[in-house]
Amino acid sequence: MKKALGLKSPGSKKSPGSGPGSGEGKSKRPTTVGELMRIQMRIPETVDSRVRRALLRIGGGLVGRRIESVVLPLELLQQLKQSDFTDQQEYDAWQKRNLKVLEAGLLLHPRVSLDKSNNASQRLRQIIHAALDRPIETGKNNESMQVLRSAVMSLASRSDGSFSDSCHWADGIPLNLRLHEMLLETCFDINDETSIVEEVDELMEHIKKTWVVLGINQMLHNLCFTWVLFHRFVATGQVEMDLLYAADGQLAEVAKDAKATKDPDYSKILSSTLTSVLGWAEKRLLAYHDTFDSGNIYTMQGIVSLGVSAAKILVEDVSTEYRRKRKGEVDVARNRIDTYIRSSLRTAFAQASL
Template identity: 60%
Template sequence: MVSYAYRDAAAQTVSTKKVERPISPSDELTYPFGELGVDLTQSELRETAYEILVGACRSFNSGKTLKYVSSSVKSSSSSSSKAASKVKKALGLKKNLESVSGKKASTVGELMRVQMGISEQTDSRVRRAFLRVAAGQLGRRLESMVLPLEFLQQFKISDFPNPQEYEVWQRRNLKLLEAGLVLHPCLPLDETDTRPKQLQQIIRGALVKPMETTKHSESMLELRNLSTSLACRSFDGSSPEICHWADGTPLNLRLYQILLEACFDVNDKISVIEEVDEVLEIIKKTWVILGIDQMFHNICFSWVLFHRYVACSQVQNELLFAADNLLSDVAKDSKAVKHLTCSQTLSSLLGLIVGWAEKRLLVYHDSFYRDNIDSMQSLLSMSLSATEILVEHSSGNYQKRSKEVDVAFSRVDSYIRASMLRTFSQEKERLISSRKSSKQQHNPLPILSILAQNVSDLAFNEKEIYSAVLKRWHPLATGVAVATLHACYGNELKKFVSGISELTPDAVQVLIAADKLEKDLVQMAVMDAADSEDGGKSLMTEMTPYEAEAVIANLVKSWISTRVDRLKEWVTRNLQQEVCLLLCCWIVLMSGVMDHHH
């Protein structure tokens, strides 16, 4: 251990501004809703989501292709530019000052195609498929069909540019059947039911060798019978009006997430498009097919906004603010959530958000500074909202528990203590490192004297920058911070005092610096707790006095006692020497007298 008796090269001021860091791969978020268990690429899932969207928005009765035109799209550009998006207003998102999307789409359907990155060739094929399906299924709605099954029967190799593209397309639809009917069914499968295994065997075989999908093909008939019987199950055994092939979690949430991501501008990843109201209006038409309700929508949209905030270097605070607003709606409805899957999905998302946020909040001095303090406030708000909802879900009686434990207060208290402890340790290590690199220089101050001044700077910096944000959830934010710093420095001072036995210039400098620091910290704590119920008594009990003046007094007494003892010893020794000298002189004198008489 480096002795504090050495002196540092120079007192260095505490840095209050940190360099913003880009996201590293380890910071990437994991998907909160579970894995699909099938090899489907993002582009394949996106094409599937687009097919469901087109199908949900067209009318089979009319036989017309999707040309959904929102009233706002029909309106003139001047009037639409003036109208504020209701969704943006509700979520706290600002209106885009400049449009970066380029040429405006004539319909919302065309806008969605562009936003989702679907080629005109693929769009044409999807629409052609629905025309064929509609021709053979007059009067039937999309939710009463197993869409991949219908598509498999409508298309042939000749409908694709080459056989390889057709085979990829066929495998995608077969994998969707496996994911939606076998791996993630909406209704639980009976363990004694052999149909899922039979269907899986057919699908696995077709993945190796493309299957014949003509109407009278034996393999196609078997695939249709098995798929339809599994999709048309119900809890009570009755014949349902809805086929359950895409409404099992996580398949439905993965597809719905892709649809929601179309709300972001393709050329500006952090901007929500101005047509978000119209886009969400048609996206919600897929709810019946995907098994989505308002609660699932809020959960999934919260994730999309939060993930986009993280993926885009955490610079767009309004995305975090919007996600937090959605979580507020989730909190209102979470008490009524009885659906197990929805509850588990909610807990998974909230746990991921809290875990990611707390990695930063427990070391908030490393993550935030004066220029991005708004980000800290937004992240705090969202993390604490998520934590409170999680507590509500885990507690049988949230109302009672919330009175016993203030969740937000408790978490913020732990953030302050943890981050202050880390910041103090970093400052101490920085000074020690500076000491080692400047051994040959003349250092006028002991290291603990410099540390005392820097700790004081840390405390004032905390009050000015961070406590203003933290006080929203913790009224004694400054007091807790300075109490933590007081304890940290006190531990170092205790080690120093235990290693000194006499009063030295270094010891005096350290103890005077410690006394000044303590007075500053205590004053800040008292001022912060002036309006609290106990007047700050609880904080004061944490701040064990340094008693620097008493230590100095004791060292002075010890020094005086030591000097008095030395003086006594010197006087005694000198007296003894004087007596011996006198005795010797007397003996010599007496010897001379005796000789004279003789």
């Protein structure tokens, strides 16, 4: 994957003072991909061990069932007791986080639209609101836990028209995209935020196992990964050109996906994402004399390519106006470049005449 995207390895870029004789020892590599992901997500070993124990107990009750038929935050709430935590404060925070996940997935961003008169949603809101003041008892036979389970399972089990027995607790947009984005961020080396780790292929295989729970497919992944690469380029000071060109290369995959589907939900996400990318690019290109000089001409070249690619997808595959016209009647690339040149020249002449 790194070769296909044209990305360097972390070790190929030397940091100040990291040469021979600097006294820095070679860092110990994780022995498993799971351990690497834990480190990349900055999860303490104690927390990881606690969750693993709970997942083993949950897995023991999954005979004949698939993981997507389980609402994990609900099961974790029941499996982990106060005695599993160092103090009451840590346990309370853990419980509130899991309830907030349930709120986000089932009430705020449900995959299946909620009816305002739904009794289960009203009960769950009441439980979550009450738990902010006083933690709930989570024992298996406890009445409050049974009420919580009844409300959660009623909401999560609502059908979206498919015949799958999946529980819809984390596959609503945009919650699932945000969760997937957080997982994709683990591909970047925590010691070099502009580099992707060597084990990226193995990490991606692990991440793909969550797709069935998050409701992610290859098209959504391609779009999300494009955004992650682009956002990382911007957030790290726009200095690592490999990230910009990797985002542009990934955008080529998005262009293929956009032509292959007319799914309205995907089109909304596509439009929103590419509008953000294009808006960022055009802030720099509509007056490029102020943004670029001979020292960063390659940055300009990459931003032009990314902006034009985003504009082409938006016009050719999202715009209904374009589809009403004959193919070939609109030259998106030529029009965008012409706009950038004319706008920049007008700005330059206006500044010169002051």
